[in-house]
Amino acid sequence: MTPDRYLDRHHADLTGFLQQLIRLRTVNPPGENYGEITALLATTLQGLGLKVRRIAIPRALQKKTQPELLDFPRYNVLGFWDTGAKQTLHFNAHYDVVPVSGQWKHGSAFNPVVAKGWIYGRGTADMKGAITSIIYALKALRETGVRPNFNVEVSFTNDEETDSLLGTGWVTDHGKLRADYAVVGEGGEGDAICCGHNGVVWLNVRVHGVAAHGSTPEKGVNALEKMSALVLAFDAYKRRLARRTFRTPDGGRMHATVNLGGVFASGEGGKVNTVPAAASFSIDRRVLPVEDIHTVERELRAFLQAAAKKIPGCRITIEKISDNYSCYHAPTHPLFGAMQKSVARVRRKPAKFMVSTGFNDMHFFAQVRKIPTLGYGPGGLDYHAVDERARVQDLVDSAKIYADLLTTFPGS
Ligand SMILES: [Zn+2]
Known part of the structure; x- marks a missing residue:
């Protein structure tokens, strides 16, 4: 079976996993339930055969940077799949979500429902959907015995909705990463691949x-x-x-x-x-x-x-x-060309490049680690708002695209 076929057959599992993530209310600020969600993510990655580090931010450091939040400890999860390849491709997504207000039409913020091909809930679009697609891309490769061209490194991080300093900022400084390239699971979606941001x-x-x-x-x-x-x-x-x-x-x-x-x-x-x-x-x-x-x-x-x-x-x-930081990488780099092909193949439409006016965690990889970095994920609608949602087909497509990139991009 191909990874594509595997993913087509596992829509329901994928949706169920995302629902499980949404139910864990990782609202930031202040940063609730980080311990619970990182425990789940660590176990899941271990189940896929990755070497996992679930790292608690030292209390002393948190005391220095966010003393008012000591009751809400910070964690990051790092996973590494050693395929014996020379180079490593990194996938990053944040698991914190913004606070909620207002009345939802479909389900409620932390009681996700699926309606007409869309899944509703806080974090579906921003960005537990991307976490789900990354995990299912790896699962599809594992289950079908398809070997990636790279070692796969994964980081699931905290605090993107505030300042990322103890999240991706900490990981890129202290995580002993081996990444040669990075894909951040947001910034670009649909037919658009993000190659930089303000x-x-x-x-x-x-x-x-x-x-x-x-x-x-x-x-x-x-x-x-x-x-x-x-x-x-x-x-x-x-x-x-x-x-x-x-x-x-x-x-x-x-x-x-x-x-x-x-x-x-x-x-x-x-x-x-x-x-x-x-x-x-x-x-x-x-x-x-x-x-x-x-x-x-x-x-x-x-x-x-x-x-x-x-x-x-x-x-x-x-x-x-x-x-x-702002960041930009000209899409002439082979990573971008390979991603453009993967997106076009899976979505059966040409893909384009864009630059985002907002910012996300791409700059930590692009500017601090200085590696080619792109932003792409399932995305969705009504980010940070009532009825935030992601299309199930986009979640599946993103998983296919990640798996495709891992097996078609030869590295450089
Ligand atoms: Zn986000």
Whole structure:
């Protein structure tokens, strides 16, 4: 039997396994039931003959990075199938899901139902569906005795919905990976293969004024007025950004963007009859796949300092909220060509390449490990929303595509 045939015959098992994963409410934040789901995933991979490490993040490290979450321990699962090959292909997916609100039409968030070929539940699309497809691809290869061209390495990770630092970030730093290539199970879906994504730099700017009585504003320095002038100065920066574009492989154009004041605030002690002594605003700078976040941050800080200098009495401090690498790999690399063929063969339609405006964990492999990395998985609809769902056929197709890639891509 071929892996394809095997997968066609095991729709029901595959769906049942995904339902089992959905029922484990791995809501993040705060990061519930990570122990339970990683135990299940570790056992499942062991059952497929992989060498498995289920790694608990050291408490001391968690205490340093997320002290408020010590009641919710973090785990990652790593699996390795040594086929005796020279090179290793890595599959990654995160198992945490975003919190739930609202009334579901089909089943409920953690009580997944299948209706008209779709499976509903929190995490079906993002991204326990991908975990299921990865596991069933390996199962199909095992059960049919088809040997992959690679050793297969798998990581199932936590915290992607917050910052990935103890998840894929930890795994790529400390997991002793052997990956030569990586497939992250999201970013691309259907006929689209993801070969990169935007990054972000998030900053917070505090403007310091001097408080005074509201009846004598000339005795103070009004932080709101200084902040407003600073925000207006961004017009020049936006014009500069508008000229910075990235041509995607499908012929589209992406722009670098900046969004100001997603969060803005006065300082403490704000009153109608007081000259405001403090004001602050956030900056969300989307970094193009070909830009470097460190260069972007330096440039942004320099712009802010120079702009503040031109405004009399405007004193600022800049804090970093967080950042995330962008990444891009030109699809001319053979990994992408092989994936394009696998997707086209299984779906019987030509496949294309795209670059995602959002971000996922691809950059940890592409930028930190510096290996060719693509994003592709079953995907679905209504990510992070009510009635999140995945198409059963897409779950099966993705499993076929992963298995096909493992047996047709010769490596390089
Ligand atoms: Zn995701």
